[in-house]
Amino acid sequence: MTSMQNTIVALKTQLDEKIWSDDQERLAPFLQEWRGRWHGNTPLLLRPRTTLEVAAIIKICAAHKTPITVQGGNTGLVGGQMPQGEILLSTQNLNHIRAAHFDDMSMVCEAGVTLQNAQNAADNLGLKFPLSLASQGSCTIGGNLSTNAGGVHVLKYGTAKDLVFGVEAVLPNGEIFNGLSSLRKDNTGYDLSKLLLGAEGTLGIITAASLKLFPKPKETIRVMAAAASPAQALAFLNIARVGNHLSMFELIPDLGMEYVTTHIPNMRSPFSTSHPWYVLLDWEFDTDNGAAGFAENLLSQASEQGHIQDAVIAASQSQAEALSALRENLSAAQKPVGATIKHDITVPISQVPTFIKQANTALLANIPHCRPLPFGHLGDGNIHYNIGQPEGMDSAKFMSQEETVNNIVYDIVDALGGSISAEHGIGILKKDQLAKRSDTAKASMMKTIKTALDPDGILNPRLIF
Numbered sequence: 001m002t003s004m005q006n007t008i009v010a011l012k013t014q015l016d017e018k019i020w021s022d023d024q025e026r027l028a029p030f031l032q033e034w035r036g037r038w039h040g041n042t043p044l045l046l047r048p049r050t051t052l053e054v055a056a057i058i059k060i061c062a063a064h065k066t067p068i069t070v071q072g073g074n075t076g077l078v079g080g081q082m083p084q085g086e087i088l089l090s091t092q093n094l095n096h097i098r099a100a101h102f103d104d105m106s107m108v109c110e111a112g113v114t115l116q117n118a119q120n121a122a123d124n125l126g127l128k129f130p131l132s133l134a135s136q137g138s139c140t141i142g143g144n145l146s147t148n149a150g151g152v153h154v155l156k157y158g159t160a161k162d163l164v165f166g167v168e169a170v171l172p173n174g175e176i177f178n179g180l181s182s183l184r185k186d187n188t189g190y191d192l193s194k195l196l197l198g199a200e201g202t203l204g205i206i207t208a209a210s211l212k213l214f215p216k217p218k219e220t221i222r223v224m225a226a227a228a229s230p231a232q233a234l235a236f237l238n239i240a241r242v243g244n245h246l247s248m249f250e251l252i253p254d255l256g257m258e259y260v261t262t263h264i265p266n267m268r269s270p271f272s273t274s275h276p277w278y279v280l281l282d283w284e285f286d287t288d289n290g291a292a293g294f295a296e297n298l299l300s301q302a303s304e305q306g307h308i309q310d311a312v313i314a315a316s317q318s319q320a321e322a323l324s325a326l327r328e329n330l331s332a333a334q335k336p337v338g339a340t341i342k343h344d345i346t347v348p349i350s351q352v353p354t355f356i357k358q359a360n361t362a363l364l365a366n367i368p369h370c371r372p373l374p375f376g377h378l379g380d381g382n383i384h385y386n387i388g389q390p391e392g393m394d395s396a397k398f399m400s401q402e403e404t405v406n407n408i409v410y411d412i413v414d415a416l417g418g419s420i421s422a423e424h425g426i427g428i429l430k431k432d433q434l435a436k437r438s439d440t441a442k443a444s445m446m447k448t449i450k451t452a453l454d455p456d457g458i459l460n461p462r463l464i465f
């Protein structure tokens with residue numbers, strides 16, 4: 001018998017049969033993802049319910065040097081959660097909120113708790129967990145921390161890494177590391193929890209996390225404004241962040257608005273005419289006094305200085321949600337338009353207009369009539385730079401140019417001092433580009449750490465390197 005077959009026999013005989021399955025029908029949803037880009041295969045799916053069960057699984061896999069892939073909500077965009085013949089461990093059943101403390105402003109969630117459920121639990125406690133992504137109904141806390149997810153509130157609250165005190169994890173030898181605490185100060189050597197954040201499951205399986213909660217704002221004002229160019233939107237950002245109330249600042253091109261309002265049911269632009277660019281923003285206030293006046297004042301300043309062409313302030317919760325839906329549906333709205341080559345890049349905020357201009361010019365010169373659609377988190381310099389195929393072009397022919405397109409985009413990113421992965425991670429998708437572009441000392445330190453913790457390379461073995 002092969003080592004994989006021996007491992008499967010050991011897992012099936014030593015674990016409760018409720019937590020494993022090799023029924024291909026039950027496995028199917030775990031082996032495809034919403035974009036249809038990644039497809040997986042596995043001989044066995046494991047759905048442990050406790051940290052001890054995760055540890056038991058990893059000990060068996062470690063003893064046989066058998067590789068294992070970890071999956072949370074299966075919303076990752078770089079292919080890391082999709083097994084290619086490895087055993088698949090889903091955290092879906094690690095879904096309890098173990099504790100929530102108002103005074104400590106902290107909450108301990110198991111890894112498989114969805115982001116939406118974590119937000120709701122914080123809300124029930126009278127506090128806020130500010131991580132916010134369009135995938136929040138499905139993505140999990142473990143996945144969010146392993147990818148160091150960003151989302152729309154990074155400019156005020158930081159990325160997932162900034163929203164956690166510590167984690168509990170099962171290490172590649174099956175040992176349980178307990179970094180759960182709610183201490184705001186703890187200088188007792190290396191911060192080992194941090195090592196696991198953004199590690200994409202290559203150094204340990206996060207089983208629970210102690211999350212940082214924040215006071216709920218008394219009032220949030222949501223605005224959609226229209227701008228002539230990314231440079232004008234940036235000038236508006238400089239006005240909008242005065243007073244430190246800004247918690248979201250998202251850029252949408254008119255092509256994106258056209259796709260969303262055409263391809264997603266019940267979506268309408270709040271403006272009667274189209275504009276080249278739009279910005280969706282939130283201002284949060286700790287008091288309910290003076291918020292409206294503050295917003296109107298900043299919008300008039302931006303308008304008088306010519307940075308915005310029009311603006312609407314959401315007058316109700318449902319209007320605020322309708323404005324957000326225009327941004328949240330941007331990814332889904334690109335699907336019917338054909339193949340898209342996607343990038344998740346970050347540059348210094350000041351360089352976003354230059355990046356968009358240079359990338360659009362270079363790509364249109366290389367692939368005439370391609371349709372660049374740059375959108376996303378202007379407030380923190382993170383742009384999702386998607387390029388749609390020219391109308392009528394064969395999708396496969398367009399996708400065959402992916403590497404050339406990537407090199408054009410990433411060369412510009414490098415020249416502007418940016419990063420080729422802002423918030424989605426490296427996974428499978430970007431590992432060649434990382435190898436090509438990474439600082440050599442960083443690459444060698446990362447390999448040293450991986451080898452020290454996982455000498456047999458059993459955890460998420462195909463990722464990053």
Ligand SMILES: Cc1cc2nc3c(=O)[nH]c(=O)nc-3n(C[C@H](O)[C@H](O)[C@H](O)COP(=O)(O)OP(=O)(O)OC[C@H]3O[C@@H](n4cnc5c(N)ncnc54)[C@H](O)[C@@H]3O)c2cc1C
Binds near residue numbers: 034146
């Ligand atoms: C519509 C849409 C919008 C999105 N918007 C954003 C956005 O604004 N910002 C953003 O950052 N991302 C965004 N994403 C990407 C995705 O939602 C995030 O990367 C999310 O953090 C992944 O969480 P998940 O639970 O789905 O993880 P999965 O997809 O299951 O896994 C992602 C990676 O983490 C590893 N992993 C998962 N759980 C664990 C664990 N417990 N321990 C160790 N490793 C683990 C997996 O092996 C894999 O490598 C979006 C995705 C979609 C589909």
